[in-house]
Each structure stands twice: as structure tokens, then as C-alpha cells.
Amino acid sequence: MNATHRLQLRDICISLEGQTLVELDAEIGPGEVLTVMGPSGSGKSTLLAYLAGFLAPAFQARGRVLLDGRDISGLPAERRGIGLLFQDPLLFPHLSVAGNLRFGMPRAGANKTARVEQALGNIGLAGFGARDPATLSGGQKARVALMRLLLSAPCAVLLDEPFSKLDTHLRHEMRRLVFDRLHEAGLPSLLVTHDREDAEEAGGRVIELAH
Numbered sequence: 033m034n035a036t037h038r039l040q041l042r043d044i045c046i047s048l049e050g051q052t053l054v055e056l057d058a059e060i061g062p063g064e065v066l067t068v069m070g071p072s073g074s075g076k077s078t079l080l081a082y083l084a085g086f087l088a089p090a091f092q093a094r095g096r097v098l099l100d101g102r103d104i105s106g107l108p109a110e111r112r113g114i115g116l117l118f119q120d121p122l123l124f125p126h127l128s129v130a131g132n133l134r135f136g137m138p139r140a141g142a143n144k145t146a147r148v149e150q151a152l153g154n155i156g157l158a159g160f161g162a163r164d165p166a167t168l169s170g171g172q173k174a175r176v177a178l179m180r181l182l183l184s185a186p187c188a189v190l191l192d193e194p195f196s197k198l199d200t201h202l203r204h205e206m207r208r209l210v211f212d213r214l215h216e217a218g219l220p221s222l223l224v225t226h227d228r229e230d231a232e233e234a235g236g237r238v239i240e241l242a243h
């Protein structure tokens with residue numbers, strides 16, 4: 033593992049119109065994936081939004097979110113050090129593939145160009161830096177989105193149904209790639225999914241939210 037980060041969710045309680053929606057107390061260690069499942073409307077996306085720092089004003093939340101021992105509950109989304117991976121790769125259409133990879137990279141750090149080239153080789157896309165993301169296949173876009181996330185040097189990761197739009201073959205490939213990389217990077221991650229196989233491949237604990 034390259035780094036070791038820890039995410040602690042302490043007595044989280046999120047409610048809507050006076051009714052408790054999500055209650056959770058959990059700790060996610062370095063390289064561990066905690067999977068959250070549950071029926072539609074049980075609050076999975078709401079939990080992710082709360083952790084990421086963009087909970088809608090209709091909800092009330094209490095509890096503490098600690099990242100590497102620091103309480104980040106009151107910080108704006110961009111200062112939490114949390115990376116996100118969604119169903120859609122959401123690559124910036126006005127930037128090249130290399131531009132997308134450079135986008136979230138910390139300002140400090142030597143030779144971004146060389147790191148981007150190396151990262152592209154790492155995901156089997158050597159020489160693709162100048163390409164328009166619109167010209168990539170679904171699987172290639174997904175790999176660029178994953179690498180952009182890793183290059184942004186997050187301390188924890190939230191994954192919202194990241195494989196649900198991929199076909200069966202690609203889904204297997206991306207699961208392995210994503211979980212291996214998160215583990216290697218020592219990142220604590222929280223995965224929201226409806227797919228039991230995602231949970232099995234993630235290999236960590238599974239929490240079921242009640243309706």
C-alpha cells in the first residue's frame with residue numbers, strides 16, 4: 033500500500049421531515065471497501081451526499097466524519113479530500129484525455145506531463161493523451177475516470193454504482209481494476225450498489241440500509 037488512510041463515521045444520523053432515514057456507525061480502514069446496499073429510497077445516495085459535503089437542505093444530519101482523525105463534517109466539499117466515482121465517467125468534454133488527468137492533480141509535485149504519460153500506460157492507454165474523450169470507448173472512459181480520481185490524491189473514495197452502466201465483460205474487468213487500485217493506494221472506500229457481485233468482489237463488509 034502506498035498510503036494509509038482511515039475514515040470513521042461516528043453516530044451518523046440523517047433525517048428527513050423529522051423521520052430518521054440513515055443511522056450508521058462504522059470505520060473503514062486503509063484499502064478497505066465498505067459496501068452499502070438497500071432498497072430504492074433507503075438513503076444510499078443521501079449518505080454519499082452527506083459524506084461528500086453536498087447534502088440537500090431538506091435533510092438534517094448529525095454525527096461526525098473523521099478522515100485520518102480530523103473532523104471534516106463542517107468542511108466544504110472541495111476541502112474534504114474525498115474522491116468520487118459515479119455511474120457516468122463525467123470526463124470534461126472540452127479537455128483532452130491528458131487534460132482530464134491533469135485536472136485534479138495537486139499543484140505541487142514534479143513533472144505532471146511524465147506522470148500523466150505513466151498513468152496512461154498504467155491503464156493500457158499509452159499515447160492516448162491528446163485524444164478527445166468523446167472518441168474513447170465506454171471502458172476506456174471508465175479507466176480514465178478512475179485514473180483521474182487516483183491522480184487527484186484523495187484520502188478516501190466514494191463510489192456510486194460505478195459499474196452499473198458497463199456490459200458484463202467490462203464490468204468484471206473494471207471491478208478488478210478499481211478494487212485493486214483502491215487497495216494498493218490504501219484508500220478507505222464506501223461503495224453504494226444494488227449488485228451483490230459488486231459487494232462480493234469488493235471483499236469488505238456489507239451494510240444493508242432498511243427502508
Ligand SMILES: Nc1ncnc2c1ncn2[C@@H]1O[C@H](COP(=O)(O)OP(=O)(O)OP(=O)(O)O)[C@@H](O)[C@H]1O
Nearest residue numbers: 048053070071072073074075076077078079088090
Ligand atoms: N433533495 C431532496 N429533497 C427531499 N427529499 C429527497 C431529496 N433527495 C432524496 N430525497 C428523498 O430521500 C429518500 C432517500 O433518497 P435516496 O436517493 O438517498 O435513496 P437511494 O437509496 O439512493 O435510492 P435509489 O436506490 O433509488 O438510488 C427518498 O425518500 C427520496 O425521495
